Amino acid sequence: MAKKDVAAKKASAAFAARPDLDAATARKPVKSSSPISKSINDVVAAVNTTYTNYLKALTPRLKLIDSFLVFLVALGVLQFVYVLLVGNFPFNAFLGGFISCVGQFVLTVSLRMQYALATQSEESKGEDSPFPTITPERALGDFVFASLVLHFIVFHFIN
Amino acid sequence: MTPSNGLHVETVRVLLRVVIFLSIAGAAISLRLFSVIRFESIIHEFDPWFNYRATKYLVLHSFYEFLNWFDERTWYPLGRVTGGTLYPGLMVTSGAIWHVMREWLRLPVDIRNICVLLAPAFSGVTAVFTYLLTKEMKDGSAGLLAALFMGIAPGYISRSVAGSYDNEAIAITLLMATFYLWIKAMKVGSIFYGALTALSYFYMVSAWGGYVFITNLIPLHVFVLLLMGRYSPRLYTAYTTWYALGTLASMQIPFVGFLPIRSNDHMAGLGVFGLIQLVALGAYVRSNVPSAQFKSFFAVSIVLVVSLGVLGLFALTAAGWIAPWTGRFYSLWDTNYAKIHIPIIASVSEHQPTPWPAIFFDTNMLAWLFPVGLYYCFQELRDEHLFIIIYGLFSAYFAGVMVRLILTLTPVMCVAGAIALSKLFDAYMDITDLFKSSGSAQASSAADSSSETEKKSSKRSSSKKGFPLFQLLTKAIVLSSFVYYLAYFVMHCTWVTSNAYSSPSVVLPSRNPDGSPAIIDDYREAYYWLRMNTPEDAKVMAWWDYGYQIGGMADRTTLVDNNTWNNTHIATVGKAMASSEEVSYEILKQHDVDYVLVIFGGILGYSGDDINKFLWMVRIAEGIWPNEVRERDFFTDKGEYKVDSEATEAMRNSLMYKMSYYRFTDMHNGREAVDRVRSQVIPSDRKITLDTVEEAYTTQNWIVRIYKVKDLDNLGRDLQSAGKSERQESAAALGKRTRNAKKPDLDLRV
Incomplete structure (x- = not known):
């Protein structure tokens, strides 16, 4: 189950500080038994289909991006746990580190979206992409630019 | 309009646009120079004097000294940590200009003149950004109108005449720049524009406390879009990029510090940031599963998220992690709040509620074009129009609460007004259809390709007889009345600027008994x-x-x-x-x-x-x-x-x-x-x-x-008794020599 959660999260290409959210979503149905068993099944099925679809759409590049995302989430969670356990003494540093994770995460997710959709629309030409003007190359360029800005500020912030 | 020599038309258009821009910038700048011409190159009012003093400090010392400036000459005996309690954007900007002029261009300019003329110079840039913003909303012609309005609207001039060296002078420019970039980022969905928005937001944060307005407006826009079911990956990209970079960047300003993650004023952005992550997740799941399954998935996750979020917010506020709302914020909602609780805020005249005449005085015809513009926005209601509507509604409310917030209302009034007016001009200036229909009846070649309805109408008009006099006349009347309004607007703006907003208030204009100034x-x-x-x-x-x-x-x-x-x-x-x-x-x-x-x-x-x-x-x-x-x-x-x-x-x-x-x-x-x-x-x-x-x-x-x-009395008396005895003495002396004392020695002073 837990494995599946991670996968689902990965698949959905989302989110930052709350890996427990997906886990909770999926786990809850298991606990609560009688009244809404149909919806439980639905949720489980939804997660399943999403996961299979995700696997289907995966290309090596996307896989690379996704593993980077997982790494970022892990890093963010690690820092958060550290703060909870040890305390947030150099608050600047913690904030810089944490936000750099979150920031890099959303940037990468954006890149992934643009990239995935751009390649998708290339395959099926007729469909109008949500990013009409953005080619995969441009997406990468933008991503690098924004990341540089982000890390410059973080570097300035942590002193 | 004929594309016979298309290249020339385009070239002429570009040329015209450049000329128009130059004249708008010229008008905007020269309109703001009344005070310099009438009086002299002098810093106005109160706050600009501090900014001026800080700028002088900056150019005389290094940047780091400026940031660490502890000013012991104010708030005696406490002193003020000036470097950490000001928005350095304005001073840094003029400091940079000064350095560029001196060291690169070799122009020995006095820092005072840069300070005095900074606001007019930036007003030209504001016009450009207003043009770009409006162009995203409608088209270039509306953009030009908006730029013109922005250049001369008194609501903006009131804070940007030469000498009014205040934060708002550059902040409004940055406000428009940020909004433009945001709209652009949202439309294109590019990380690049998102990052630019964040950078311009950072500049804004460094320049003016009013950045909180942007901090809340953009999330609100996104939130409304989400509620309307208009989520798209573009929105996600633009918003998250802006928020992550912008928030981090805004914390670099010492005065702002950790506010963006601590104070409730900034929480909307964070909330929407979280929300859009969930929505993105939802959208992804939705694209993969049938809708029935998605519904239950949706319901379960909504319940979880809402309960978690509310609990979290309460817990954080209770634990003191998030500061409660600030007083100035309360006073925005409850107009009596300040009067009761914080007299110092209420005592400032620009924090009073706005009377109606003030709005008309500051915006003239935009005041009634503004709702029309909003109406047109509603009619089209693309994502960016929603932004103008939200911006318009909120700033209209805030402008009603505090006089000085008319300043933030003015740009959106200009944009909305320009949209309305340009729609009207589009409809009324277009006389081609009148002539086309009458012309096509005679020249059969064009009529062949035209549709059924057009043929009918052309027949009708040709049967009615050749020249559409009445249509032309109506159009001419409407157009001329609006041209009159526009001309009147220009006159009004000039008049208001020269009479109301050009006084430095350090030097007062007046008239001698004979009428000479x-x-x-x-x-x-x-x-x-x-x-x-x-x-x-x-x-x-x-x-x-x-x-x-x-x-x-x-x-x-x-x-x-x-x-x-x-x-x-x-x-x-x-x-x-x-x-x-x-x-x-x-x-x-x-x-x-x-x-x-x-x-x-x-x-x-x-x-x-x-x-x-x-x-x-x-x-x-x-x-x-x-x-x-x-x-x-x-x-x-x-x-x-x-x-x-x-x-x-x-x-x-x-x-x-x-x-x-x-x-x-x-x-x-x-x-x-x-x-x-x-x-x-x-x-x-x-x-x-x-x-x-x-x-x-x-x-x-x-x-x-x-x-x-x-000083304390030499003889150790308290000063009252000393004064009393002195007065008695002089009264006694007065009794002796009445004649001498009767002559008051005031002649010199009066």
Whole structure:
């Protein structure tokens, strides 16, 4: 189950500080038994289909991006746990580190979206992409630019 | 319009656009130069004097010294951590311009002139960004109109005339730039534009406290879009990029610090950030599963998220991690809040609710074009139109609450007004359809390709006879009336700017009895006197309004200034002014005050003087010492605020009253004198005596009166009894030699 959660999260290409959210979503149905068993099944099925679809759409590049995302989430969670356990003494540093994770995460997710959709629309030409003007190359360029800005500020912030 | 030589048309269009832009920028800049031409290149008002002083500090010292600047010449004896409590954007901008001019262009420009002319220069840039923003909304022609409006709308000019060297001068430019980039980012969905939005947001944060407006407006826009089911990956990209970079960047400004993650004002952005992550997740799942399954998935996750979020917010606020809302924020919602709880905010005239005439005065015809523009936005309602609607509604509300927020309303009025007007022009200027239909009946070649309906109409019009006179006439009438409105708008703007917004308020324009213009220069006279005749470390006490000016022009240490960061300290000064001499003297001595400065308009009829502000001093002092200063004591039994013979005991004994009217009747040779501000008669029989301070200087028109605080008495008496005995002595002398004493030595001063 837990494995599946991670996968689902990965698949959905989302989110930052709350890996427990997906886990909770999926786990809850298991606990609560009688009244809404149909919806439980639905949720489980939804997660399943999403996961299979995700696997289907995966290309090596996307896989690379996704593993980077997982790494970022892990890093963010690690820092958060550290703060909870040890305390947030150099608050600047913690904030810089944490936000750099979150920031890099959303940037990468954006890149992934643009990239995935751009390649998708290339395959099926007729469909109008949500990013009409953005080619995969441009997406990468933008991503690098924004990341540089982000890390410059973080570097300035942590002193 | 004929594409026969298409390249030429395009070239001409570009050329025209450039010319129009240059003239708009020219108009915008020259309109703001009234004050320089009428008076001189001088910094205006109050806050600009501080900005000017800070800029001078910046160019004389290094940037790091500037950031770590501890200013011991204000808020004596506390001092102020100036570097950490200001928005450095403005000073850094003009400092950078100064360096570029001096070192790269080799133009030895005075920093003062850069400060004076910064606002007009930036107004030209604002026009460009307004053009770009409106172009995203509609098209280039609407953009040009908006740029023109923005260039000359008095609502914006009021804060950007030459010499009005205030944060708003560049902040409005940055506001428009940020909004433009945001719209662009949202439309294209590019990380690049998102990052640019964040950078421009950072610049904005560094320049003006009003950045909170953007911090809430953009999330709100996104939130409304999400509610309307208009989520798209573009939105996700633009918003998350902006938020992550922008928030991090905004924390680099020392004054802002950790506010973006601590204060409730900024929480909307974070909430929407979280929300959009979930929505993105939802959208992804949705694209993969059938809708029935998605529904239950959706329901379960919504319940979880909402409960988690609410719990989290409560927990954080309870634990003190998130600061509660600030007072200024409350005063935005409840207009009476400030009056009851924070007199210092309410005492500022620009924080008062806006009267209707002010809106019309500041925006003229935009006031009624604005709703029309919003209506058109509703009609089309693309994502970016929603932004204008939200921006319009919110800023209209805020502008109604505080006068000075008309400033944020003006840009959206210009944009919406331009959209409305350009729609109207599109409809009425287009006379091609009239001629096409009549023409096509004759020339059959065009009619062949046209549709069924067009044929019908062409037949009808041709049967009606050739020339569509009435249609043309209606169009001409509507157009000419709007051209008239536009011309009138330009005249109105010029008139308002030249009459209302071009006065530096340091120098007052006036007229001699024969009608020739005269200038009342009492402020500078007094400040210059202080600068030249007092020791360099003299402490000057005045009401906080004049703190920045004293610091900037007289270069003397002040007790309180316009920064108003310490309410208690201000209340102390209020108490010193409102109490009797004995009590005040204690306070003055405790704070090492050497000079006291009051503004008095009774001779000239200058209504912004200290007696009129006196009630605020009393109120603020009462907030700290409710037992020693009571507002009620300053009103007569009938509840009137009087300074004449009916003035209350507390009023007559207060230091402020005494300093204002000291020797006032002597001006009129000892007869009763009329205070021309309050139209009340100051009785001559009750002579006002001052024992603890002595008059040091009074300016030509008595607007500024400076008093020197006496030192302790040489013989060890308290100053009251010393003064009394002195007066008795002189009265005795007066009895002996009446003739000599009768001649008042006032001729020189009057």
